[in-house]
Amino acid sequence: MTWYEPNADWTYADRRLIVTRCIGLWIFLGILMAAFLVFALLFGSGWYIGLAGVAVLGLLLTWVTYRAVTAHAWAEREDDLIVKRGRLWRSVTVVPYGRMQFVEVTAGPLARAFGLASIQLHTASPGTDASLSGVRAADAETLRDRITSRGEARLAGL
Amino acid sequence: MTSTPNPVYSAPREWTRVHPVSPYLGSGPVVGFLALYWLTRLAPSWVVGENEEYEALDRFPFLVLAGAVVVVVGAVIAFGLLSWRRNEFRIGDDAMYHRKGILFRQHRQSRLDRIEAVDVVQPIVARIFGLAQLNVQVAGGKGSGIALQYLRLGDAEALRNEILSLAAGAKLPHTVAELSGAGEPSVGPASLRDLTTNLGAAHPATAVPAAPERDVYTVPTNRLLGSVLLSTQTASVVAAAVALIVAAVIFGSVVGEAILSFIGTSLFAMVAFVVAVGGFFWNRFNGGYKFTAATSSDGLRLRHGLLETRRQTVTPGRVQAVLVSQPLLWRRFGWYRITMNVAGYYEDQERVSTLLPVGTLDEVLTALSLVLPDVTDRDPQGSLARAVTGGGDEDGFTPSPKRARLMDPWQWRRRGVLAGEHALMIRSGRLTREIVVVPHSRTQSLGVRQGPVQRMRGLATLAVHSTPGPVHPLAKNLDTNAALHLLDQQAERARAGRGSVRG
Numbered sequence: 272m273t274w275y276e277p278n279a280d281w282t283y284a285d286r287r288l289i290v291t292r293c294i295g296l297w298i299f300l301g302i303l304m305a306a307f308l309v310f311a312l313l314f315g316s317g318w319y320i321g322l323a324g325v326a327v328l329g330l331l332l333t334w335v336t337y338r339a340v341t342a343h344a345w346a347e348r349e350d351d352l353i354v355k356r357g358r359l360w361r362s363v364t365v366v367p368y369g370r371m372q373f374v375e376v377t378a379g380p381l382a383r384a385f386g387l388a389s390i391q392l393h394t395a396s397p398g399t400d401a402s403l404s405g406v407r408a409a410d411a412e413t414l415r416d417r418i419t420s421r422g423e424a425r426l427a428g429l
Numbered sequence: 430m431t432s433t434p435n436p437v438y439s440a441p442r443e444w445t446r447v448h449p450v451s452p453y454l455g456s457g458p459v460v461g462f463l464a465l466y467w468l469t470r471l472a473p474s475w476v477v478g479e480n481e482e483y484e485a486l487d488r489f490p491f492l493v494l495a496g497a498v499v500v501v502v503g504a505v506i507a508f509g510l511l512s513w514r515r516n517e518f519r520i521g522d523d524a525m526y527h528r529k530g531i532l533f534r535q536h537r538q539s540r541l542d543r544i545e546a547v548d549v550v551q552p553i554v555a556r557i558f559g560l561a562q563l564n565v566q567v568a569g570g571k572g573s574g575i576a577l578q579y580l581r582l583g584d585a586e587a588l589r590n591e592i593l594s595l596a597a598g599a600k601l602p603h604t605v606a607e608l609s610g611a612g613e614p615s616v617g618p619a620s621l622r623d624l625t626t627n628l629g630a631a632h633p634a635t636a637v638p639a640a641p642e643r644d645v646y647t648v649p650t651n652r653l654l655g656s657v658l659l660s661t662q663t664a665s666v667v668a669a670a671v672a673l674i675v676a677a678v679i680f681g682s683v684v685g686e687a688i689l690s691f692i693g694t695s696l697f698a699m700v701a702f703v704v705a706v707g708g709f710f711w712n713r714f715n716g717g718y719k720f721t722a723a724t725s726s727d728g729l730r731l732r733h734g735l736l737e738t739r740r741q742t743v744t745p746g747r748v749q750a751v752l753v754s755q756p757l758l759w760r761r762f763g764w765y766r767i768t769m770n771v772a773g774y775y776e777d778q779e780r781v782s783t784l785l786p787v788g789t790l791d792e793v794l795t796a797l798s799l800v801l802p803d804v805t806d807r808d809p810q811g812s813l814a815r816a817v818t819g820g821g822d823e824d825g826f827t828p829s830p831k832r833a834r835l836m837d838p839w840q841w842r843r844r845g846v847l848a849g850e851h852a853l854m855i856r857s858g859r860l861t862r863e864i865v866v867v868p869h870s871r872t873q874s875l876g877v878r879q880g881p882v883q884r885m886r887g888l889a890t891l892a893v894h895s896t897p898g899p900v901h902p903l904a905k906n907l908d909t910n911a912a913l914h915l916l917d918q919q920a921e922r923a924r925a926g927r928g929s930v931r932g
Contacts, residue, residue: 275877275913350924362878363913365920369927370873395568395772396873398894398901425927 275355275363279346287385288405289340293333294381300329345403350425352392352418354401366401369425370394374415378408390415438583439636440591444517444528448619451516451579452509454554518577520591525565527575539567539575541596545747545773546728547589548781551582553736561585565592566773574773581619583633590637593727593742642723642730645799646792648785652764653717656787657710659758661861666706712779717786722799729799731784741781747771748800750867750893750900751784753793753817757860765793765817769800770898782899790814801868803851816854817864821845826856827915832886833906846891846904848918851926853893855904865902867893869919870926877916879909891915 304325311318338358345354351367371392378388388411392401406414508531516529520541528536546566555561560579567573580588657663677685718735728744749770759765767785774781785796794814797804804813815824822828826845833841845856853872855865872893879889889912893902907915 274879274909275916277917351920360878360880361884362876363916364874364876365916366874367872367920367923367927369924394873394894395896396894397897398876398892399874400876401874 274361277346277348277353279348279353281344281346284340284343284403284405285387285407286340286405287387288343289337291381291385291387292336292340296332296336297329300325300332340405343404347417352401354403362400364399364401366392366394366399367425368418368421371418371422374418374422376411376415378411383408390418392418436583437634437636438581438587440520440584440588442519442521444519444526446513446619447516447518447577448560448579448581448584449513449621450558450560452513453506454558454560454579518575520588520595522595525575525592527577537573537575539565539573541592543567544592544596544744546741546743546771546781547592548742549582549585549589549740551734551738555579556736556738563588566771566775568772572775574775581633583635584619586633586639587635587637589742590635590639593640593744594637596744597727640725640727642725644721644723645795646722646785646788648717648720648787650718652787653714653720655762656717656759656764656766657713659756659762660710660713661756661758662706662709664758713786716780716783720783720786722785722796724799733783733786739780743771743800747773748784749871749873750865750895750898750902751797751800752900753797753864753866754858755862759787760862763789765790767793767796768899770895770900772896775897778897778899790817793817797866801852801866803868803870804849804866812849816847816856817862820856820862826854827907827911829906830888830908833888835886836882836888837906841906844904844906846907846915848915848922853902853919853922855893855902857903857905865900867895867902868926869922871895872919872923872926875916875919875923877912884909889913891919893919 304322307318307322307325311322339356342358342361343354343356345352350369351365353363353365355361355363371394373393375391375393376388377391382388386408388406388408390403390406390411392399392403394401403414511531512529515531515534518525518527520526523541525539525541526537527539528534544565545568546564548564548566550562550564551560552562555578559582561582562576562578563580563585565575565577567575577585577588673688677688715735715737716733716739718733720731720733723730723732725742727742728747729742731739731741731743733739749772751767751769753765753767755765764787765785766783766787768782769784771782784800785792788796797813812824816826819826820843822845824847826847829837829841829844831841833844837844839859840857843856843859843862847854847856848869851870852866852868855867857863857865873896874894876892876894877889878892883889883906887909888906889909891904891907891912893904895902904912904915
């Protein structure tokens with residue numbers, strides 16, 4: 272997993288992100304499994320195979336979620352922010368502060384309940400895929416302000 | 430006002446409406462749709478099949494139908510009038526303002542120092558009546574630009590000239606009277622009478638004259654025609670037709686009849702297909718017709734179009750990335766095509782993002798020197814020229830390793846990337862040769878990504894994120910360490926580039 276390790280101070284996504292993502296995942300899977308259960312009770316035991324399939328898929332996706340969240344990290348350097356993400360399909364993105372057009376902090380109800388937030392960085396390019404997930408809500412505001420003020424100090428035109 | 434010899438057009442400082450005929454100029458497609466409807470009614474039943482819905486209309490008496498038509502036409506006219514009354518614009522010293530909308534009002538303000546490009550577009554219908562559309566492109570997200578349709582050509586040009594000179598920092602007098610100077614009367618407000626007097630209008634006099642232009646290259650019509658006929662798209666259409674004919678000949682009547690019955694049952698599908706294919710060729714031809722690039726103090730001027738004409742002005746240093754490409758069939762003629770990303774162009778990119786529809790290597794180098802003066806190397810034997818024509822690790826490029834052959838059998842041999850002093854060059858494409866040039870100072874952000882198969886082969890893809898447009902700078906399947914090394918280096922070069930170029 273250490274395929275890109277510049278001398279930077281990586282901040283890893285908060286592990287509580289695994290919980291919030293899995294809650295969302297299992298709510299969806301739970302509905303699916305309930306449907307299979309009803310079918311199994313109504314139409315015969317063949318439908319239990321579907322139920323088991325969904326359960327196995329759920330465990331697999333939970334594992335994937337765990338691996339993905341533990342691979343997600345970001346580091347603030349002097350002139351840019353680096354974000355790395357993913358394991359099977361992995362990526363590193365370097366976003367210069369001077370190129371940031373605006374910074375967006377979002378937090379859904381589930382994330383708020385766990386004290387988490389997401390930060391999305393926008394440049395003039397739609398290709399810039401730089402979002403930080405699983406930022407502690409307390410840190411999110413200060414991180415946003417820090418990024419924004421650095422961006423203003425280094426702002427370059429297009 | 431038509432009796433005065435030289436009326437002078439100028440941009441309005443007070444709220445001014447667009448031309449009153451504007452709401453109705455766009456109704457061509459509606460008329461076309463109605464005509465198509467009647468055509469389908471007239472077409473014999475074996476073409477469209479029996480349709481109950483059409484029969485239902487025949488039960489109404491003629492007078493009711495005629496009355497309905499009158500009501501609908503009246504409503505359209507009234508609606509058009511209302512939307513025209515609420516479609517106003519003006520310019521100030523540092524911004525341009527536009528407000529429109531009946532129920533949902535929209536008020537837009539574009540700062541002149543953020544302007545990327547100003548285009549005067551004349552679709553054929555507008556051109557006949559001497560009208561034009563003015564598109565002002567501004568950096569700052571989709572929908573931040575202003576499109577005024579339609580103005581008299583003179584109004585559009587006056588507005589363009591004043592916007593560009595204000596954006597360049599010139600101070601202009603505030604009132605129209607001061608602008609137009611002594612003696613020369615200014616043009617009156619737009620009215621329906623212009624439709625007859627402006628027919629085929631030539632270049633009108635404007636209060637602020639256009640910056641002098643120097644033509645750099647013009648694409649000859651013969652070459653343009655050749656380039657469209659020799660495109661990959663032509664080749665595929667011809668290949669498909671040949672394949673069908675060969676199949677019909679070899680397999681005899683069975684396949685032949687099947688094809689004929691297919692064509693017969695879906696005549697309208699065939700028409701749609703022909704229109705789509707023809708549309709591509711037409712757009713290429715129309716967009717490249719008399720394509721002329723010129724330089725002026727306002728920036729790069731591009732003029733082109735046969736029926737729909739477009740005159741673009743791209744302010745200096747706004748080109749973010751360029752793509753030089755050469756389809757297989759153009760190779761023996763030594764032709765290339767250049768497209769570019771201009772910040773601020775979001776809509777209609779196929780039409781606005783061409784820098785050179787078809788040109789020789791010499792013209793390619795000239796065109797690149799216009800938009801990327803730093804990168805310029807006009808020497809036809811120089812590094813830029815060799816970068817365009819070469820492949821693999823020639824000329825100091827970092828190539829894709831041979832490991833990439835498994836997942837990239839066609840292109841790996843030509844892939845390569847070279848970080849020059851001022852720009853990153855990315856080479857790719859086997860049949861259609863492509864090279865992307867991104868100045869370091871225009872790099873938005875950077876990324877390296879790697880999928881599972883790439884990981885097994887020790888490969889990774891470097892992406893340079895540019896503004897929206899047809900050019901997507903991607904260096905695929907580099908050696909992983911080379912890609913990560915390049916990522917660090919590019920981040921550093923982009924930082925240095927931002928430091929040296931402001932704005």
